[in-house]
Structures are given as structure tokens and as C-alpha cells.
Amino acid sequence: MxxxxxxxxxxxxxxxxxxxxxxxxxxxxxxxxxxxxxxxxxxxxxxxxxxxxxxxxxxxxxxxxxxxxxxxxxxxxxxxxxYPEPSLAPKPEFASMGCKLFPAFVNFLKSKDPNDGAEKALLDELNALEGHLKSHGPFVCGEKVTAVDLSLAPKLTI
Ligand SMILES: N[C@@H](CCC(=O)N[C@@H](CS)C(=O)NCC(=O)O)C(=O)O
Known part of the structure; x- marks a missing residue:
């Protein structure tokens, strides 16, 4: 406990x-x-x-x-x-997938200039994640949920 x-x-x-x-x-x-x-x-x-x-x-x-x-x-x-079981360790090659998404989101929220690139940077991150999930999903590392999904999911549902 x-x-x-x-x-x-x-x-x-x-x-x-x-x-x-x-x-x-x-x-x-x-x-x-x-x-x-x-x-x-x-x-x-x-x-x-x-x-x-x-x-x-x-x-x-x-x-x-x-x-x-x-x-x-x-x-x-x-x-x-x-608590090693069940393991939530991601495949090393996908461990940092989406890690720039939340900073890009915060940057976009703070942005006051519509032309400063913050919106594009956020959309690029979202598109990259969507593209990855389409080819490797349903989860970031494939069939099994890992720590990467559990970090990203709450940030995507805010
Ligand atoms: N890097 C920390 C960030 C935690 C964080 O910023 N928590 C916010 C709530 S979402 C908080 O406690 N804010 C209170 C404060 O800064 O006074 C983590 O990953 O746990």
C-alpha cells in the first residue's frame, strides 16, 4: 500500500x-x-x-x-x-515518444503572438504522435500499455 x-x-x-x-x-x-x-x-x-x-x-x-x-x-x-510486475517499461526506441508534446502545449497556451510558431509546433507534435500510433499502435510501444502512454494520456485529456 x-x-x-x-x-x-x-x-x-x-x-x-x-x-x-x-x-x-x-x-x-x-x-x-x-x-x-x-x-x-x-x-x-x-x-x-x-x-x-x-x-x-x-x-x-x-x-x-x-x-x-x-x-x-x-x-x-x-x-x-x-513493483516490477507487470512491467511498464517501454521499448527504448520509443521511450521519449511525445516528450515534447506537453512543453509545446504549455508554450502554445502562453503564446500571445499568433505568428510565433507555437501553434505549428504543437500541431507538429500531435501529428507526429498520431502518425506513430497509426503505424505502431494501438499504444506507443504496440499492443501493450507502457509508462509512456500513462505519462502522455493525462496530458492529452486536459
Ligand atoms: N515535475 C513535477 C511537476 C508537478 C507539478 O507541477 N504539480 C503541480 C500540480 S499539476 C503542483 O503541485 N503545483 C503546485 C505549486 O506549484 O504550487 C512532477 O512531474 O511531479
Whole structure:
């Protein structure tokens, strides 16, 4: 059993909201059949107990073997090591598929100039992923879901 700090909706402690990093960790736990307990955190008013577990004040944070760990990249690696079955390790050649998609999306959202190339860069990333899935899918590495899909999926559904 692990414990996971998750982001709660404004004024709704029981509603989980759109943090793609937390969703990645929860999806990984589901796929690996790891039981987890959630602690819902109001990120606009971070409680002291949470800052003691996650000093940067970010979710997700998980408690594994009596230690709190933050950052979804670190957490997902740790879950793969501690719960190796089923393996979610991607084929090395596809491990970084789609990794530029989220930065391109954020860049596009922040862009104020319609001609700065941000929209094209995002569309190029989306088209590259779609093309890859058409020829190698249904998942990024083929028939089996891997950590790459679980990282990308929450970011694509925001
Ligand atoms: N690199 C981190 C990013 C985590 C992150 O940015 N989480 C956001 C919620 S989606 C957060 O906790 N923000 C609170 C804050 O920055 O104050 C990861 O992969 O876990």
C-alpha cells in the first residue's frame, strides 16, 4: 500500500482535479495493481503536514517504505523498481515518444503572438504522435500499455 498526495478541486475536498502528473502516478498504480490511499491537498492553501512531506509544495508526493518521494518521473521509476510486475517499461526506441508534446502545449497556451510558431509546433507534435500510433499502435510501444502512454494520456485529456 502506498499513500499519495493529490490535488483537490477548489472548495471540493473529495473531488480530484486535473493534475496530469498525479494522474500519471495513479494510473501507474492501477496498472500495477498497487493499492493506494489518497490525501487530498488544497494547493491554494497548502497545509503544514503537506509541506513537511513535499517541501516544494507540489503534488504528486507518495509515501513508499516510510519515505516521502516527490516528482512523477522519480515516483514512476521507483514504482517500476519496487513493483516490477507487470512491467511498464517501454521499448527504448520509443521511450521519449511525445516528450515534447506537453512543453509545446504549455508554450502554445502562453503564446500571445499568433505568428510565433507555437501553434505549428504543437500541431507538429500531435501529428507526429498520431502518425506513430497509426503505424505502431494501438499504444506507443504496440499492443501493450507502457509508462509512456500513462505519462502522455493525462496530458492529452486536459
Ligand atoms: N515535475 C513535477 C511537476 C508537478 C507539478 O507541477 N504539480 C503541480 C500540480 S499539476 C503542483 O503541485 N503545483 C503546485 C505549486 O506549484 O504550487 C512532477 O512531474 O511531479
Amino acid at each position: 502506498i499513500e499519495v498526495c493529490v490535488k483537490q478541486a477548489v472548495g471540493e475536498p473529495d473531488v480530484l482535479v486535473d493534475c496530469p502528473f498525479t494522474q500519471r502516478v495513479l494510473l501507474t498504480s492501477e496498472e500495477k495493481n498497487i493499492r493506494y490511499m489518497m490525501h487530498s491537498v488544497d494547493l491554494d492553501n497548502k497545509p503544514q503536514w503537506f509541506l513537511e512531506k513535499s517541501p516544494e509544495g507540489k503534488v504528486p508526493a507518495i509515501k513508499l517504505d516510510d519515505k516521502w518521494v516527490t516528482d512523477s518521473d522519480v515516483i514512476v521509476d521507483l514504482l517500476e523498481k519496487n
